[in-house]
Amino acid sequence: MGESSFIMFGDMISCCEGNNIRNESKKKVFIIVYNQQALNDWQHQIPIMKDIMNLNPVLWLNPKLKNMNEIASLPLEGEDIKKAELLWQRFAPFLENEFPETADTKGMIESPLKRIDHMKEKYFSDMEGALYLKCDHALPIAGSIKARGGIYEVLQHAENLALEAGLVQKNDDYMKFSSKSFKSFFSQYSIGVGSTGNLGLSIGVISAKLGFNVSVYMSVDAKQWKKDLLRKKGAHVLEFQGDFSEAISAGREQTMADPKGYFVDDEDSENLFLGYSVAALRLKEQLYRENITVDADHPLFVYLPCGVGGSPGGITFGLKQVFGDHVHCFFAEPTHSPSVLIGLATREMDRVSVQDFGIDNRTEADGLAVGRPSRFATAISDQLVSGIYTIEDKELYRLLAMLADTEKIYLEPSATAGITGHRQIEPYVREHAIELSNATHIAWATGGSLVPEKDMEIFYNKGKRLI
């Protein structure tokens, strides 16, 4: 019976296609799907849906998880990650020249891996294995994990345009991209992106630096300081009522209206995904340098905050290529924005949004406040992610203050969601008979270093009151 409501859903989409307004059709779909009978059917078919819809924190284990040797084919392969890494290397001289903060790493955008023993001793003393933080909050240029995907996508677009125009060859010194003539070449082209904040920040900053005419379409609840910073860096900021999906729709439409426009589509981007995936190659080296083994007796658990699923999906894809079945990746979503969880659990993927299930997509974790999952990323994560857990906003704040007190590391609320991952995995570990005594746990810290001090103080005090 649940299915019959989705036949209506399909009909509704086609009957609305004529007016060509994505938003409109989504709203109509929303009205149709949100009927109590259909929702009851979902809860009946998939019992965890009841807790998800009641906004209770849940752990969902992925019944479609496959061993690497059982996966027939994916839209991308390991070779694609290596090609993406080569693009980063070509642009390193340009990045080093334009962004002094990347001088230490010679134009590589990378973050430290840090063992957080004080946090572990104080709050998780009973956990088995070592606890690390992957410090993407400290990534240069964008201060969030979006420095990986967003900057990569704009660089590959710039390279394509320059190659087509005969301005460069791949073995040239890409310092050329810093020249006046390149910047004036790119100024005829526009780039658009819809964003809750961090993606816009990364796209806006790198695009403006290359000379593009860049517009960032933001939801009204995007943080003011992010809008201010973007305008300062030379991006246009347009604000939209409603949530992130609506900003994306508007941005997509307006950018595509320009024949020289390029839209960075967080809801369906292969390039964002590839940019994120490179993190796996870098992490492999960092683990090697730390003498951390990853094999059957030394499992690696990685906990990734999840919005549309692009960054956690890309990193999971990369890690699975590198470590195979010895790495176990979990996504973490806010209880109010479990978009990837609902997409995977119902098998409806990006055809459903959290609002279709009466969930409001209201969370303080603006980096994760996404109602509908990425089509591209979700199709791949489907076979690779071990599970997804949801977490309440107040827990995010609590973790923020706990980490600040014990490690002097300051994250934005979205970025703390991975820190409790190791507390969630017990049923999974049991089911797969995994021995944890030699495990390495990595919580992926996804953003925070650009948050103004005043805002951070408010975050911290909020968390402190909740501990």
Ligand SMILES: *Cc1c(COP(=O)(O)O)cnc(C)c1O
């Ligand atoms: C964007 C973002 C995420 C999640 O990435 P998705 O690709 O949207 O899943 C996590 N944390 C922060 C801070 C982010 O900005």
